[in-house]
Amino acid sequence: MLPSSKSLRPDDVVLTGDRPTGPLHVGHLAGSLQNRVALQGEVTQYLLIADLQALTDHARDPERVAAAVTEVVADYLAVGIDPDRTTIVLQSELPELAELTMLYLDLVSVSRLERNPTVRAEAKARGLARGIPAGFMTYPVSQAADITAFRGTLVPVGADQLPMIEQSNEIVRAVNRLAGRVVLPESRALLSSTAKLPGIDGSAKMSKSAGNTLLLSATPDEIRAAVRAMFTDPRHLRPEDPGRTEGNVVFAYLHAFDPDRAGLEELAERYRRGGVGDAETKRRLETVLTGLLEPIAQRRAEIITDRQRLFDVALEGSRRARPRVAQTLQDVREVFGLRRR
Numbered sequence: 001m002l003p004s005s006k007s008l009r010p011d012d013v014v015l016t017g018d019r020p021t022g023p024l025h026v027g028h029l030a031g032s033l034q035n036r037v038a039l040q041g042e043v044t045q046y047l048l049i050a051d052l053q054a055l056t057d058h059a060r061d062p063e064r065v066a067a068a069v070t071e072v073v074a075d076y077l078a079v080g081i082d083p084d085r086t087t088i089v090l091q092s093e094l095p096e097l098a099e100l101t102m103l104y105l106d107l108v109s110v111s112r113l114e115r116n117p118t119v120r121a122e123a124k125a126r127g128l129a130r131g132i133p134a135g136f137m138t139y140p141v142s143q144a145a146d147i148t149a150f151r152g153t154l155v156p157v158g159a160d161q162l163p164m165i166e167q168s169n170e171i172v173r174a175v176n177r178l179a180g181r182v183v184l185p186e187s188r189a190l191l192s193s194t195a196k197l198p199g200i201d202g203s204a205k206m207s208k209s210a211g212n213t214l215l216l217s218a219t220p221d222e223i224r225a226a227v228r229a230m231f232t233d234p235r236h237l238r239p240e241d242p243g244r245t246e247g248n249v250v251f252a253y254l255h256a257f258d259p260d261r262a263g264l265e266e267l268a269e270r271y272r273r274g275g276v277g278d279a280e281t282k283r284r285l286e287t288v289l290t291g292l293l294e295p296i297a298q299r300r301a302e303i304i305t306d307r308q309r310l311f312d313v314a315l316e317g318s319r320r321a322r323p324r325v326a327q328t329l330q331d332v333r334e335v336f337g338l339r340r341r
């Protein structure tokens with residue numbers, strides 16, 4: 001099913017990215033991977049592995065970023081991204097992106113960067129406070145370079161990325177204003193229809209450091225353990241008690257992944273009324289997640305053994321995409337009065 005069929009235009013170019021800081025989890029699946037698989041073949045699509053962006057707050061841990069590049073390629077292929085239909089690129093293999101960033105930085109004020117709510121929240125979450133790397137502060141500008149270099153018009157992301165797209169479009173308008181004509185297209189977000197998935201402990205964000213994620217590579221045992229540990233409704237003590245489905249992690253995940261919508265509605269209804277134990281809802285979720293993740297984890301386990309081949313997929317995609325980003329850089333250089341190379 002294509003969630004975006006209403007809003008999709010045949011000439012849309014999809015560009016989206018992920019920071020390689022570790023393997024992807026089910027939050028990524030619900031938040032944007034499923035959209036990307038659905039869009040594949042409908043329109044031109046690029047997936048960017050943003051290793052330079054990952055380094056903006058992981059410069060002390062470059063091995064982790066390097067290792068995660070192939071982890072993310074493996075995740076893409078395992079969920080059904082086909083590198084012949086979707087071009088997978090590696091940010092650091094496209095120096096044009098860095099040069100574009102340099103030019104765009106001249107169009108953005110420091111105070112505008114300081115107002116970006118996602119950067120603020122991330123800086124706070126990472127305890128960066130005063131020691132915030134300049135590269136981290138300016139990564140929304142580099143993300144604007146990512147989007148515009150590919151002339152991306154549709155960006156499947158989670159809601160936390162909306163400020164990035166807004167900031168990118170401000171830069172697009174500034175470039176076009178400077179040129180006196182339309183040089184770059186604006187882009188729009190494609191949000192998933194499922195709300196953002198909470199961590200298994202019920203906290204708003206899934207993160208590896210909090211140990212509350214469920215990876216795409218999870219084994220049946222890991223799935224069972226995660227579901228068992230899931231936060232439900234602390235006041236729903238006995239099956240007879242009426243329970244809350246809101247804020248209940250088991251229901252949040254069922255809503256995201258259970259294909260039997262009618263059965264789920266009926267279960268939620270009974271749960272709210274009283275008469276359903278958490279054991280029943282958890283059993284259902286375990287079945288749903290095992291059915292969803294088992295084939296993904298299996299495919300992933302097969303392909304992760306050949307890291308070189310996975311890296312080559314990203315190199316080959318970058319090579320294919322390079323003329324396109326080089327063309328955009330030429331156009332923007334010209335706007336700034338620089339020689340066409």
Ligand code: TRP
Binds near residue numbers: 019048146
């Ligand atoms: N900032 C995005 C994230 O943290 C990753 C990203 C990098 C991205 N470049 C992008 C997303 C370009 C969309 C478009 O998830």
